[in-house]
Amino acid sequence: MESIVVATGNPHKVKELIPLLQPIARNFHLQTDFFCDEAIEDGDTYLENALKKARHASAKTGLPAIADDSGLSIDALNGEPGIYSARYADKSGNSKPTEAENRQMVLQALQGLPFEQRKAHYYCAVVLVRHPKDPAPIIGMGRWNGEILMEERTAYGVGYDSIFWDRDRFRVAADIPLEVKNEISARAQATKSVVQQWLQDKALRG
Template identity: 45%
Template structure:
């Protein structure tokens, strides 16, 4: 079984990805289990941030690495909150605070102009200097609702891993 570091400290992400990749002979280990601190997300896109996180984990551990970055891009907000989705209302904001800020920003936007997409990028690096990382990008289109209860049921803007993988990462 090949050990792969997952660039996260989120136990839910580790369980989810480990289950998705179990049939491919990959032993998924959280970077926090290996003493790796989180990478600084200085990229301007989901892809850049996922690569930064994966490269950091691979450099520190010497293992292949997987990282994700995801968030919500709202048309009426020029693509915001985008890469800042998890901290839209501030660095330590809760999901509810992020949601409240989003709904407040959308208050004057009429129905039919409330389109949004949830983007999820997953990156696999074979090693820290991998010049050709595998990059997977999924997006789901929808609309922002007008009430907190409906929005909370249909949209979470905190980062989470993609739910489907079509192929295992090559070795």
């Protein structure tokens, strides 16, 4: 592809996504370069919301578009916060809480629960559409397993990274370097799957 629009204005997502997407396009544009209104994320799954965002961005720009939707799922909370990860602490439905407020809400919900019962998973769906009505979008899914700590380990990190423990690397996600995170995160897994499928499709088409 000559150009593709990335359906986000989130700089943290951009840092993760664009290096991974280099094999499929020459030029990358953020949706905020073209428009400000965001797609309505009223789906019941990460995949539904990602697809809504990708189609919205493609319709607005006339370009192929790629979008993702992700969140944290905690077994002991029946999958919460899930698709509501970015607004978990919002009980009114009228405001967007800070990331710190969301993390505190999770820690409060798990209060008193031992570490071995704090299994959690980052999930991500990435969708690429060639045009707004693409009947066969390319879909990638990713999952990163870990546990939720008893308290925050660092004063930095995006989302829930400062309380998400990667047991394999014995580190909190916030302390994992970006180059490593771009190999193991749910978003990285899903994006790489989309890129691989795109390249395979391109080879078949000649």
